[in-house]
Every structure is written in C-alpha cells, then in structure tokens.
Amino acid sequence: MPILSCNCSCRHCFEELDGRRLDDTQWQRCFEGMLALATRSGCCTLKVFWQGGEILCLSPDSVHRGLDGAEQVFRDSGIAVEHYLQTNLLLYDTGRWKDVLLRFQNGNVSSSVDFPNVYRRAGSRSGDEYNRYWLEKKNIAERDGIRVSVIALPNSETLELGAQEFYRYYRDELRVRALQVNLPFQGNAGPPVVLDLERLSAFMVELYETWLRNKRDLYLSPFTYFEDRIFGAKITLPCIWSYTCAKGLVCVGPDGQTGQCDCLVATRPEYNYGSFLEGSMGAVLSSPNRNAILDRPLRLARETSCGECRFWAICHGGCPIRALAFTGNIQEPDHYCQVYQAMFSAIVDRTVTPWFVSDTSANPITGKQNSST
Ligand code: SF4
Numbered sequence: 001m002p003i004l005s006c007n008c009s010c011r012h013c014f015e016e017l018d019g020r021r022l023d024d025t026q027w028q029r030c031f032e033g034m035l036a037l038a039t040r041s042g043c044c045t046l047k048v049f050w051q052g053g054e055i056l057c058l059s060p061d062s063v064h065r066g067l068d069g070a071e072q073v074f075r076d077s078g079i080a081v082e083h084y085l086q087t088n089l090l091l092y093d094t095g096r097w098k099d100v101l102l103r104f105q106n107g108n109v110s111s112s113v114d115f116p117n118v119y120r121r122a123g124s125r126s127g128d129e130y131n132r133y134w135l136e137k138k139n140i141a142e143r144d145g146i147r148v149s150v151i152a153l154p155n156s157e158t159l160e161l162g163a164q165e166f167y168r169y170y171r172d173e174l175r176v177r178a179l180q181v182n183l184p185f186q187g188n189a190g191p192p193v194v195l196d197l198e199r200l201s202a203f204m205v206e207l208y209e210t211w212l213r214n215k216r217d218l219y220l221s222p223f224t225y226f227e228d229r230i231f232g233a234k235i236t237l238p239c240i241w242s243y244t245c246a247k248g249l250v251c252v253g254p255d256g257q258t259g260q261c262d263c264l265v266a267t268r269p270e271y272n273y274g275s276f277l278e279g280s281m282g283a284v285l286s287s288p289n290r291n292a293i294l295d296r297p298l299r300l301a302r303e304t305s306c307g308e309c310r311f312w313a314i315c316h317g318g319c320p321i322r323a324l325a326f327t328g329n330i331q332e333p334d335h336y337c338q339v340y341q342a343m344f345s346a347i348v349d350r351t352v353t354p355w356f357v358s359d360t361s362a363n364p365i366t367g368k369q370n371s372s373t
C-alpha cells in the first residue's frame, strides 16, 4: 500500500486517505524488508498486491522503479515474486500506463465497480456517469491488451434490484469475465453501510442460482472458490475463509507500518504490527496484535457458536476486520456469519455431501457435535 491518496471520494471507502505515500527512494529498502520477512516465513512465492489509495496517483516512473527494485532484490533469493494490481482505472491512459500495467501478471489487473453505483464518486460525476466513464477506461485498457477483473460491493439498492439484474449488468453491459462479490463494512466517512442480513443472504443464494442457470459463464468469486474447495481442488480460498489470514498475509503501509490488512493499517494504527523499515522482522512476526489474529480461530472454536458449526472447516469464523467493524471485537465471529451459512447451505444442497460437512462427527478442536444449520 505505497500511497494513501486517491482521485475518487467514495462514501464506503475504508481508508484514511491522508496523502501519505512511500518515499520514492525507499522502494529497494521496502522490498529488502519483504525479502527478510518472506525468508523468515519460509515462503516460496511472494504475491505482492499493489493497492492504495490509488496506485495510478503515483507516477508511472515511480511504479516502474518499484517493480525494478523488487526484481533486483529477489533476483537470487530463490523466492518467486508475483505482482498484482488493484486500481479504480479512471486515470488510465495508454501513453502513461499501458507499459506499467502490462508488467502486472501479464496484464491482468483488478478494478472495482458497484451496481447500482450509490457510493463510488469521482469529482462531480453521478454514480451512473462514474460507471460509464469506468467502462470507457476499461475498453481502452482492453484494446491495449490488459484484462480487467472486477470487485463489486452490494448495497441496499443492489438487493432491491435482485441478483439476476446484477448478474446481467456485469456480464452483458460491462462485459466482465471475472467478478468477485465482497461484503461491505463500515467506511471511514459518512454513516455506516449496514445491509439487512436476511435480504443479503437471499440475494447471495439467488446469485448462486443465477450463476448455475447460466452454466457458470462468469468466473464468480466466492462461489468458484467454494465449489473448488468442496470438490477437493487445491485452491487458495479468499483470505476471509482461510484458517487465519495472519499466517500468510501482511500489509505494508506507505511509511513502513505493517498490519493485517489495508483498512487496519490505514485507519486503525492501534492494531499495527510495527514498522517494517525501522524495527526487526522478528518483532513484526511476534507482535501481540498478530498473535491475537493467529489465535482467533482456536478461540472462536472454543468460545463461540463457531465451535458447533458444520461449516467450520471451510469458514473458520470468517474475517477479523468484519468482526471488528460491526462488533468492536476481533475475537467475535464475522458479522456475515448468517450470509455465509446461507451460501454454504445453498452449495451443499446442490452437491453431494462434501468432505467438510458432517451432522454426526465432532468438531476436531472442541469435541462438540456439529449442529445442522
Ligand atoms: S474506495 Fe478505492 S477508489 Fe474509492 S476513494 Fe477509496 S481508495 Fe479511492
């Protein structure tokens, strides 16, 4: 996260966009820190997710220097480095950015668009104008050989419109081939975005059924991941459903501060792990804040309803920041528990009983009998 500035002003943004950015002379040091961390963690492949703020608010030269710095630092390390980019794309133009974006995963980048667009804003554009402008930029980028996948956050108007219209919009109007639906949590400005969980559950199940009826003609996350997992494919689930995101992920802020997640590093410094550039890597890895997230699944399994959940082995209590945002406590189950259970049940109902569901066996951690939801 080398920059906390953005050309947009979205109401549901969870970043504190205070203008901080990585000093352009620090790229090399920053990647040396990542190398030290990766080496201590026994990592073979390091995935670097570039996000802000907005990365295209940096200069193209600066991003090139960052990518070059990584190449130099990791050259003889035995650790492979993959770079991924998250961008709102609105500042894209061929002359300045084509060569830069083609350096990320062979030109595969991720962007964000909501439908209907209630919260995303750039200057004086309305929500619809924002989406039309985004589509123009996507078309230009695609003509330049860049493939754009999309993250969408549902809002209350999305739930009104329903999953079929949502699906049609992304597939037919935006011509998106890979879509990831994320569930929102409070932003740092304006009133919180709180969705009715019953309606959101019904929407996600309807979305899954729409996807099946359309013969899975989009790459639709999280359903693609869940089905792969259920059928035993060796895939990495999105961080939310990993056993603990603290094991394999760390976020680095523009001034070298580390923490679990972009939203924590940018807005909740009390949860940080320490400075990446100043402190030792051992101190970062043994930070009490990191240990609290590492211990979270065990505590949830012992102390909460997660211990009796038949979906424990695929969910592990969900996302710590979504627990924190809605309950004020990282050590609670994810606020979207009900929605996850509805999604998991919908998938299970349409498949043979997968390996992780059992109504009779005991939870391996607590010894409690699993409940059927
Ligand atoms: S949500 Fe993304 S695009 Fe919108 S203001 Fe925040 S960082 Fe910028």
Ligand code: SF4
Pocket (backbone or CB within 6 Å): 239, 240, 241, 245, 246, 249, 260, 261, 262, 318, 319, 320, 321, 322
């Ligand atoms: S806190 Fe949530 S969003 Fe952040 S890395 Fe962990 S699981 Fe992912």
Ligand code: SF4
Pocket (backbone or CB within 6 Å): 305, 306, 309, 310, 311, 312, 315, 316, 317, 318, 333, 334, 337, 338, 340, 341
């Ligand atoms: S679905 Fe809910 S109860 Fe089950 S593991 Fe996830 S958060 Fe816990």
